[in-house]
Amino acid sequence: MSKSVLSGKGVTKVFGLGDKKTVAVDHVNFKFSKGELVSIVGESGSGKTTLVKMILGLLSPTEGDIYFMGKKRDIRTRKQKREYWKGIQAIFQDPFSSYNIFHKIDSVLMDCINMRGGSHLPRDEKIKMITEACGFVNLKYAELTNKYPFELSGGQMQRLMIARIFLLKPQILLADEPTSMIDACSRATILDMLLQCRNEVGMTIIFVTHDIGLAYYISDSVYIMEHGKFVEHGTADQVILSPTADYTQRLINDVPKIHAPWDFAKVASTVSAQA
Numbered sequence: 001m002s003k004s005v006l007s008g009k010g011v012t013k014v015f016g017l018g019d020k021k022t023v024a025v026d027h028v029n030f031k032f033s034k035g036e037l038v039s040i041v042g043e044s045g046s047g048k049t050t051l052v053k054m055i056l057g058l059l060s061p062t063e064g065d066i067y068f069m070g071k072k073r074d075i076r077t078r079k080q081k082r083e084y085w086k087g088i089q090a091i092f093q094d095p096f097s098s099y100n101i102f103h104k105i106d107s108v109l110m111d112c113i114n115m116r117g118g119s120h121l122p123r124d125e126k127i128k129m130i131t132e133a134c135g136f137v138n139l140k141y142a143e144l145t146n147k148y149p150f151e152l153s154g155g156q157m158q159r160l161m162i163a164r165i166f167l168l169k170p171q172i173l174l175a176d177e178p179t180s181m182i183d184a185c186s187r188a189t190i191l192d193m194l195l196q197c198r199n200e201v202g203m204t205i206i207f208v209t210h211d212i213g214l215a216y217y218i219s220d221s222v223y224i225m226e227h228g229k230f231v232e233h234g235t236a237d238q239v240i241l242s243p244t245a246d247y248t249q250r251l252i253n254d255v256p257k258i259h260a261p262w263d264f265a266k267v268a269s270t271v272s273a274q275a
């Protein structure tokens with residue numbers, strides 16, 4: 001088994017008090033390895049985003065511990081947080097939430113280089129790195145320079161997020177339904193870029209989605225989340241081809257065609273009916 005880059009024991013988040021109490025994440029355990037692509041799958045409201053925020057250090061767990069690179073995580077000070085974020089980054093459902101809207105795109109990307117200890121580099125060198133990162137996601141730096149994030153389209157923003165990741169090269173990338181805002185074609189491209197990024201950097205990707213078919217297609221391992229708990233985890237094949245939890249079975253039944261063999265007779269009759 002390869003080295004664990006991130007793990008959690010009994011990680012729990014409770015919101016509110018008394019009658020208004022919600023146990024959003026309920027004593028989950030997990031262990032993610034270097035270079036692994038892990039999917040966390042569950043329906044809306046199952047606690048995925050809350051768990052992502054705890055892993056990122058944006059919310060503190062009510063209970064439980066998170067371990068980063070084998071050590072218990074301690075991010076109580078601002079300095080410790082900044083250090084932690086060199087190793088762990090995220091792209092969110094809503095790309096607008098990822099940017100400070102008052103910072104121009106140039107400075108957003110410059111900051112990535114500075115964060116990785118490149119602040120001493122000459123400006124030319126930084127521009128070269130930024131141009132390369134933009135090229136990686138099929139954006140033209142010349143068209144972005146001097147613009148603000150809100151001047152971009154949703155698709156461009158999403159690409160810009162990946163350009164940031166390319167520059168930051170974190171050990172762990174959390175992607176919370178990153179493709180929901182864009183069409184299927186760009187979605188495939190974005191996924192492809194993330195996979196390339198992983199291969200280049202050996203990044204661990206934690207992919208959060210409600211789409212079990214997509215999880216099966218891209219993941220090494222899968223965690224199934226229901227009402228704040230992991231009801232099942234294992235390799236993508238184990239979990240999706242031989243599920244043990246009823247909930248997993250239900251999610252799979254909602255996507256009937258992920259591994260059913262094609263019935264060519266039916267396809268042929270549908271095609272001729274349409275002709």
Ligand SMILES: Nc1ncnc2c1ncn2[C@@H]1O[C@H](COP(=O)(O)OP(=O)(O)O)[C@@H](O)[C@H]1O
Binds near residue numbers: 023024044046
């Ligand atoms: N800041 C919050 N305050 C109170 N309840 C919250 C908060 N954030 C999330 N929740 C609740 O926690 C549960 C899990 O939410 P979330 O983590 O967003 O699920 P998912 O990302 O799987 O859709 C939901 O019941 C949600 O209403």
Ligand SMILES: [Mg+2]
Binds near residue numbers: 049050176
């Ligand atoms: Mg969510």
